[in-house]
Amino acid sequence: MKVVDVVCPFCGCLCDDLVVEVCDEKVVKVENGCTLASEKFLGDHRLQSPILREGFGWREIGYEEAISVAADILLAADLPLLYGWSGTHGEAQSVGVHLAEVLGGVIDNTSTVCHGPSILAIQEVGHPGCTLGQVKNRADVVVYWGANAIEAHPRHMSRYTTFTQGFFVKDAHLARTVIVVDTRRTETAEIADEFVQVEAGYDYEILSALRAIVRGREDVISGAVGGVAKTQLIRVAEICKRAKFGAIFFGLGLTMSAGKHKNIRNAIELVEELNRHTKWTISPMRGHWNVYGSNEVFTWISGYPFAVDFSRGIAFYNPGETTSVDILRRGECDACLVVGSDPGAHLPRACAAHLAKIPTIQLDPHVNATTHLATLQIPVAVSGIDAEGTAYRMDGVPIRVQKLVETKFPDDTEVLSAIYRRVREVKGQ
Amino acid sequence: MSGILVRNAFVIDPIKRISGEVMDIAIRDGWVVEDAGPDPVVIDASGCLTLPGGIDSHTHVCGTKVNFGRYMSPEDMRAGRTARRGVMHVTSGYSVPTTFGNSYRYSAMGYTTLLEGAMAPLEARHTHEEFTATPHQDMLANTLFDGNWSVMEAVRDRDIKRVAAIVAWTLSAVKGFAIKLTNPGGTEAWGWGQDVRGIHDQVPHFGVTPAEIISAMIEANEILRLPHSVHLHCNNLGVPGNYRTTLATIDLVPDLNPLRQSLYLTHAQFHAYGGSTWRDIDSRAEAICQAVNGKPIVMDMGQVMFGRTTTMTADGPMEWKLYMLHHNKWSNHDVELETGSGIIPVYYSRKSLVNCVMWAIGLELALLTNDPWQCLLSTDNPNGAPFVKYPEIIALLMSRRYREQEGTLLDPRTSHRTAIFSIDRELSWEEIAVMTRAGQAKALGITGLGKGHLGVGAAADLAIYPLDPDGIDPAVQVQEVIAGFSRTKYTIKRGRVVARDGEVIVEGANATIWSRSDVPSQYDMGQDPAFTEKFSQYYTVRMKNYPVQEAYLPRGVCIRTEAAL
Ligand code: SF4
Ligand SMILES: [Zn+2]
Numbered sequence: 001m002k003v004v005d006v007v008c009p010f011c012g013c014l015c016d017d018l019v020v021e022v023c024d025e026k027v028v029k030v031e032n033g034c035t036l037a038s039e040k041f042l043g044d045h046r047l048q049s050p051i052l053r054e055g056f057g058w059r060e061i062g063y064e065e066a067i068s069v070a071a072d073i074l075l076a077a078d079l080p081l082l083y084g085w086s087g088t089h090g091e092a093q094s095v096g097v098h099l100a101e102v103l104g105g106v107i108d109n110t111s112t113v114c115h116g117p118s119i120l121a122i123q124e125v126g127h128p129g130c131t132l133g134q135v136k137n138r139a140d141v142v143v144y145w146g147a148n149a150i151e152a153h154p155r156h157m158s159r160y161t162t163f164t165q166g167f168f169v170k171d172a173h174l175a176r177t178v179i180v181v182d183t184r185r186t187e188t189a190e191i192a193d194e195f196v197q198v199e200a201g202y203d204y205e206i207l208s209a210l211r212a213i214v215r216g217r218e219d220v221i222s223g224a225v226g227g228v229a230k231t232q233l234i235r236v237a238e239i240c241k242r243a244k245f246g247a248i249f250f251g252l253g254l255t256m257s258a259g260k261h262k263n264i265r266n267a268i269e270l271v272e273e274l275n276r277h278t279k280w281t282i283s284p285m286r287g288h289w290n291v292y293g294s295n296e297v298f299t300w301i302s303g304y305p306f307a308v309d310f311s312r313g314i315a316f317y318n319p320g321e322t323t324s325v326d327i328l329r330r331g332e333c334d335a336c337l338v339v340g341s342d343p344g345a346h347l348p349r350a351c352a353a354h355l356a357k358i359p360t361i362q363l364d365p366h367v368n369a370t371t372h373l374a375t376l377q378i379p380v381a382v383s384g385i386d387a388e389g390t391a392y393r394m395d396g397v398p399i400r401v402q403k404l405v406e407t408k409f410p411d412d413t414e415v416l417s418a419i420y421r422r423v424r425e426v427k428g429q
Numbered sequence: 430m431s432g433i434l435v436r437n438a439f440v441i442d443p444i445k446r447i448s449g450e451v452m453d454i455a456i457r458d459g460w461v462v463e464d465a466g467p468d469p470v471v472i473d474a475s476g477c478l479t480l481p482g483g484i485d486s487h488t489h490v491c492g493t494k495v496n497f498g499r500y501m502s503p504e505d506m507r508a509g510r511t512a513r514r515g516v517m518h519v520t521s522g523y524s525v526p527t528t529f530g531n532s533y534r535y536s537a538m539g540y541t542t543l544l545e546g547a548m549a550p551l552e553a554r555h556t557h558e559e560f561t562a563t564p565h566q567d568m569l570a571n572t573l574f575d576g577n578w579s580v581m582e583a584v585r586d587r588d589i590k591r592v593a594a595i596v597a598w599t600l601s602a603v604k605g606f607a608i609k610l611t612n613p614g615g616t617e618a619w620g621w622g623q624d625v626r627g628i629h630d631q632v633p634h635f636g637v638t639p640a641e642i643i644s645a646m647i648e649a650n651e652i653l654r655l656p657h658s659v660h661l662h663c664n665n666l667g668v669p670g671n672y673r674t675t676l677a678t679i680d681l682v683p684d685l686n687p688l689r690q691s692l693y694l695t696h697a698q699f700h701a702y703g704g705s706t707w708r709d710i711d712s713r714a715e716a717i718c719q720a721v722n723g724k725p726i727v728m729d730m731g732q733v734m735f736g737r738t739t740t741m742t743a744d745g746p747m748e749w750k751l752y753m754l755h756h757n758k759w760s761n762h763d764v765e766l767e768t769g770s771g772i773i774p775v776y777y778s779r780k781s782l783v784n785c786v787m788w789a790i791g792l793e794l795a796l797l798t799n800d801p802w803q804c805l806l807s808t809d810n811p812n813g814a815p816f817v818k819y820p821e822i823i824a825l826l827m828s829r830r831y832r833e834q835e836g837t838l839l840d841p842r843t844s845h846r847t848a849i850f851s852i853d854r855e856l857s858w859e860e861i862a863v864m865t866r867a868g869q870a871k872a873l874g875i876t877g878l879g880k881g882h883l884g885v886g887a888a889a890d891l892a893i894y895p896l897d898p899d900g901i902d903p904a905v906q907v908q909e910v911i912a913g914f915s916r917t918k919y920t921i922k923r924g925r926v927v928a929r930d931g932e933v934i935v936e937g938a939n940a941t942i943w944s945r946s947d948v949p950s951q952y953d954m955g956q957d958p959a960f961t962e963k964f965s966q967y968y969t970v971r972m973k974n975y976p977v978q979e980a981y982l983p984r985g986v987c988i989r990t991e992a993a994l
Contacts, residue, residue: 005971016974090558101519122501126758126773131551133765133969138620160969167578167967168634244621272759275749279622281763299499300491300528300559303506303521313512315521317503390558396493396762398554399974 007401008037009087009384012286012394013153013160025405027385034154046365046409047379063410063418066378070337071422073359073375077335079311080105083324084341086291088363089389089401092412093290093297096339097308099420102427104311106333108324109294110287110341111306116319117255118284119295119305121264128271130247130281131395132159137166138279141243143179145267146203146253147285148186156285161247162191168244177239181206182253194236202226204259206233207266213237214273241277248282255284286394290340290383293392328354338362339412340383344369363412380412387411432457432465433924435472435891438479439898441859443867444882448859449898454479456889459924463885472926476897477918480862481881482541482890484869487660487695487729488810489741490531491545491559491568493552494762494770498525498739498811501760502774505739517933524738524774524811528562534817536565537931539892539917542880544569544873546660546695546809547611547743549764550577551970553603557941557981564937565920565927567880567986569873571660572605573743573768574646576617578967579960581635584645590952590994593649597946597992598954600655602976604943604985607657607873608650611743612664613642616769624746628664628677639664644681647692651685653946654990656874658686658727660693663700666747672713675700676720684725689874694721696731696809698791707754707783712847714793722799727872729807732791732822733784734814735777742812745769766967777814782840787813789847795826796854801863802871819865820914826856826864827903827910858898866892875942878986889924892917940984946992 006018018037021029027041050066051058061069074080082100085093086109100107111119135142142161149156157163162178169175180192181203189195198206202225209225212218214237223230240246248271254263267282274280286292295305302308304317307324320326324343327333328351335358344352345368356373363378364370371377381387386407392398433456440447440454455465489495499506499522509523509530520530535543543563548556548570560568574580574596583591596608614632615625621633628640646659663678665671675694682692694700701717704710721728740751745761748771752759760772777784791813798804806823810816825832829852836843836850844850856864870881879888896913903910916931927935954960955972964972979985 005973007974016971094562098518101513119500122760123503124758126501126760127497128759128761130761130763131765131969133551133967134620134763136969137765137967165966275622279620281761295500296496296555300496300562302519303499303510303527303530304503305500310513310519313519314510315506315519317506390554392555396497396555397551397970398558399970400554400978400980 003404006404007384007391007399008033008040009289009391009401010036010040011153011289012292013156014289014391014393014399015155015159016399020404022404027404036154041385044382044385047367047377050376050378053375066376067415067418067422069376070361070378071419071426073335073361074103074337074419075423075426079333080335080337081324081327081333082107082337083343084339085109085294086288087340088412089290089383089387089391090293090297091389092339092416093294094301095413095416095420097298097301099416099423100308101310102420102423102429106309106311106322106324106327107298108307109298110291111295112323112325113346114252114287114291115255115284116306116323117261118264120261120319121268125265125268127268128275128281129283129395131397134281135247136160136164138168138245139247140169140175141177141179141239141246143181143246143248144188145181145248145250146257147249147251148188149249149285150187152251152287153285179236179239194239196228196232196236199227201258203254203257203263204266207263207270209233210237211270211273214241214270240274243278246274246278246280249285250282251285283395290391292394292396293390296392325351334358336360338370339416342368342370344373363415365409378415379409380415381407381409383411389413432469433472433921434465434469435474435479435893437473437475438893439477440479440883441862442481442883443859443863444870444876445884454883454891456921456924459889460879461883461885461887461889472919474893476900478858478894478896478898480539480892481866481883481887482892482920482922483539484542484866484881485540485807485810485816486544486805486869486873487546487807488543488816489546490543491528491563492548492556494741494772495525496559497760497762498741498772499527501758501772502739515932515934516936524815528559532563532565532937533933536920536928536933537916538819538914539894539920540566541890541920541922542567544571544606546571547573547609548603548605549573549743549768550599550603550605551764551767553605553977554981557604557977560939560941561983564939565922565933567940567942569606569942571607571609572600572603573609573611575610575613575743576768578766579963581617581632581637581642584641585636589645589648589652592645593652593992593994594948594952594954595960596649597653597948601945604941604977604982606942606944607655607660608646609660610643610646611662611768612666612747614639615664615746616743619745619769620763625664627674640681643678647682647685652994653992655944655946656988657872658690658693660695662695662742662744666699666744667751669702669704669706669710672701672703672716675717679720679724679726682724682726689872690727691725693872694726694728696807696812697728697794698731698733698787698813701790701794710783710786710846712786712790712793714790715797715848718794718797721803727803727805727868728794729805730791730795731807731809732813733777733787734808734818734821735779735784735788736814737776738811738814739772739774740812741770741772743768743770745771747771748773765969766963779838780840782842785839785843786846789843789849792825792832793847793849793852795864796852801856801860802868804864805868805872806864820911823861823914824907824910827861828905828907829853829855830904831907855904878942889921891921893919938984940986941982942986942988944988944990946990948992948994952994
């Protein structure tokens with residue numbers, strides 16, 4: 001059976017035009033998706049039942065036992081950390097926040113190691129953004145800054161920007177000027193009309209220089225800034241000012257390099273400056289398919305997009321203190337629940353080491369790096385393949401991911417709800 | 430579920446023409462009934478003003494831009510925090526509270542129904558998700574059509590039936606309640622960093638004017654027989670001299686519906702400015718009220734109250750202009766083929782003459798409109814002020830003395846720029862009841878669902894306030910009025926006591942009310958080549974993935990009509 005208009009639950013592009021062939025409750029073919037999508041749909045090797053660590057080995061257990069073990073671990077903890085969330089649907093994230101609330105724990109998502117600094121910058125100066133279709137239909141200048149779209153978001157350019165035709169941009173290829181700013185000549189840089197190669201660590205200075213030029217103060221700039229010739233900076237600023245509609249997309253190259261949230265703040269302020277001349281928007285290239293959803297869900301329930309600490313009863317937010325990297329590094333949490341993420345693979349070594357020391361529960365369909373640190377793993381259905389729910393695209397557009405095949409696995413929402421119920425029962429609530 | 434008998438209540442129910450009768454109200458299975466059945470729970474309401482549940486017909490509480498207001502404002506989140514307590518979840522936020530924060534605080538004030546003022550169709554799913562997390566009020570969503578490409582093209586082609594068909598398809602796809610136009614044409618122009626400056630300006634590239642969009646939508650709305658009228662946020666919001674735009678807009682409105690207004694003008698305060706700059710701004714509330722009196726128009730105040738708040742609207746270009754004045758922080762979010770939005774935090778100061786004039790205009794509008802059914806109480810929450818300020822607004826409307834007291838704290842020039850201190854009128858309990866529930870129910874067209882009144886067959890949504898109208902003089906006892914309207918003794922929602930003395934005591938289960946107008950098959954836009962092409966060519970979401978699935982409306986209530994097509 002062929003299913004059309006399938007949503008890809010892999011990256012923040014959340015492409016919704018895949019054609020998936022399902023045979024005997026298995027995905028056998030994927031069309032329209034990029035290689036990352038095919039890998040996600042086809043390379044799907046599941047852990048078959050919950051496993052509990054015993055001595056040096058694992059024991060297979062049933063779901064009921066797994067849920068009660070998980071609840072007991074969380075209840076026994078003084079400060080449980082509920083981490084991950086970018087790889088699951090919104091309904092599960094919502095139960096997660098309420099679970100953290102009842103437990104008096106900390107809930108944090110993977111923004112802590114990706115666009116956390118972007119959020120901090122937005123909290124300082126705001127965010128002039130738009131939905132991706134606005135760029136597709138109008139943009140004549142597109143900037144990728146510290147973002148290698150071709151590798152990390154393979155269809156971003158063909159669906160939303162450079163290569164796709166839009167209502168006011170009929171001949172996309174000719175009509176759009178692409179500017180790439182990066183420290184190295186990436187694949188994306190290869191197709192740029194203008195490649196600005198920045199010396200590592202100098203993004204902030206380049207942004208300041210561009211702001212000065214846009215303000216008409218090129219006189220304050222020396223012959224070169226951060227390895228970029230002044231002549232090129234002036235040329236780029238001119239392209240930006242002459243644009244009818246410009247869009248900057250930035251990635252971890254800007255967010256995680258020296259300066260961090262100050263870089264993003266500077267980029268946003270450049271966009272603000274440009275809006276005095278013409279129309280510009282700026283958007284983070286969010287990585288995981290539903291990391292933005294975790295920010296949204298956390299926010300409407302707790303008021304904050306990540307790093308929420310409920311240990312004082314109220315929702316308390318102080319990135320740098322309540323962010324999971326910091327909590328783990330200080331060895332503060334004494335149990336961890338991981339959902340929709342693989343911190344064993346992407347958190348700093350010291351953090352992973354602490355996860356190995358404390359009881360760590362993982363809800364994940366697959367054996368991964370975190371499995372090796374975990375005490376208990378509960379396999380769940382995969383959102384977008386055998387589970388359904390809400391996801392938020394990198395630009396905030398909410399899309400429902402579908403359930404394509406029947407499954408014996410419960411989904412994250414079901415498992416988390418069962419844990420939540422049990423915790424409330426024990427706490428008499 | 431056993432019945433409830435509310436005894437000796439001091440009831441004001443303007444729709445049923447009950448004005449201050451001491452009576453019992455019987456409730457069973459969520460409805461007001463003749464007889465509560467055996468062994469009802471008895472609630473003693475003696476000496477308590479008892480009204481139908483409050484209805485807010487224009488507030489921003491759920492959806493993309495509201496949540497972004499939270500997201501970008503940890504300082505606002507810190508300003509209103511409560512811990513988990515009983516069945517109540519943690520809440521954060523003062524001007525943009527979390528969903529549970531909104532729900533609990535509205536419930537404490539006796540509100541049981543809220544209309545979200547602006548939902549972008551493309552992002553409707555988000556609004557509905559937050560509706561589910563606002564459990565103590567029934568929710569409705571105004572659906573934005575101000576920059577809708579398909580609508581503008583049909584208006585340009587003078588094809589009203591097609592306009593109606595597009596609205597019908599969209600409302601039913603996104604489970605929206607009513608047509609909202611926010612700065613019609615202006616949000617599309619903002620896609621190029623521009624705006625429209627009057628109702629007869631051309632929208633770039635689309636060959637239509639705001640006036641044409643407004644007139645066509647008013648007509649289409651009646652073709653579809655929608656419960657509510659077109660809900661309009663006029664062009665030129667917040668611009669000195671904009672009262673002319675507003676008057677010209679009022680002139681466009683025909684009288685098309687015997688049951689209700691043909692146009693709802695929201696947050697009128699922001700649209701009633703004279704002068705030509707911020708230096709010579711003055712009030713034109715009187716001109717607006719004169720134009721509205723006797724016309725098929727209902728407006729809401731959009732009252733400004735002093736203090737900190739967050740402004741948020743689909744009117745992207747307006748927020749940019751406001752940002753250029755305040756230079757605090759600015760967010761913008763354009764929505765492809767449909768609309769825009771912007772957010773900035775503001776502080777309304779008694780030391781700012783402009784802010785004092787705004788404060789006065791809102792009150793003048795309410796006091797100079799002859800018929801309270803035509804001017805409803807609102808702050809365009811949170812744009813003019815957070816909704817928790819409603820009790821203070823009520824007190825200002827009921828007491829000339831309180832207005833004068835406030836006046837002594839304001840910029841003295843306020844009395845030259847506005848007429849507020851020369852108005853003697855003090856609104857009655859009954860007028861307040863009209864302006865906070867009955868008027869809303871009628872204007873929204875939901876009295877048929879049992880909203881806004883307490884007759885037998887009504888939805889059992891009640892607000893029982895610790896206020897004894899026989900014992901209090903609202904012209905004098907201002908603090909009692911404020912305290913009384915801030916916290917009900919009991920809030921009853923669909924036959925259950927949900928809040929007592931300001932504490933929410935049960936978990937909620939609200940309903941979402943939406944409209945669906947059935948059109949003949951030749952008007953089904955789902956099959957229309959030009960319309961579906963919008964999705965395959967220009968939207969970034971496929972048509973199949975666009976409609977909001979039933980899963981997002983666990984308790985949907987559909988108002989179904991037959992389109993006159
Ligand atoms: S670009 Fe991202 S969302 Fe689109 S198909 Fe590839 S992995 Fe999936
Ligand atoms: Zn509004």
